[in-house]
Amino acid sequence: MARVTVEDCIDKVDNRFELVLLAAHRARMISSGSQISVDRDNDKNPVVSLREIAEQTVSPGDLKEELIHSLQKYVEVDEPEAEAVPMIGSDSAAAGSSEDEVDLTFNSMSEEELLKGLEGMVPPDKSDDL
Template sequence: MARVTVEDCIDKVDNRFELVLLAGYRARMISSGAPLTVDRDRDKNPVVALREIADETISVDDLKEDLIHSMQKHVEVDEPEEDAVPSRASIGSSVSARNDDDLQEFDRMSEEDLLRGLDGLVPPAQTDDDEG
């Protein structure tokens, strides 16, 4: 096959800059060991990548998705919809509607009670290493 040109590929990828990005990405894939979809014919990896795009032996859309995925630093995670997770307000209203006997009691401590409790604690024993 004769040398491939950008004009051979421009009907597959409309934007020349995008074509260069995709062909460069595919050439790097080839150099890292990806299987070829066309005969090499002593061509270098960028030329082989352009020939693959021109011959449509690889999907341009799949190549574009792979390129975008390889450049992403933060992968977006699908989070559950708001209806699936109850909000604090709905939890609070359902709890307040219950009987007071059903609620679990929590211990509350004032700052003064905490300080009095800390005063009564005995410090840990010092070792020879701690004496300095």
């Protein structure tokens, strides 16, 4: 087959740099055993991958998704959050009564209230440290 050039593929993938990344990824896929969709004609894997892109036998969008997936180290999976479970070993939680439960509340304080409280504090005596 005639020599494949970037100009043959640039109308399928707009960015030349992205084209190189996609073709290189496809060439690595071919090296790892992926089936090719064009005749090899004694061409090496990068040329075969460019020919596949030029002849539109592989989708550049699919290649891009596969490339992104191959580069991801951590894939976040949206899972539903677990419901609140009572603490293990808590007698009141096992009995189902709420009489012995401690009501935890947190007080919030504004910055002005904090500064007023700090101004009212007295520093400790130096004689206590010795």
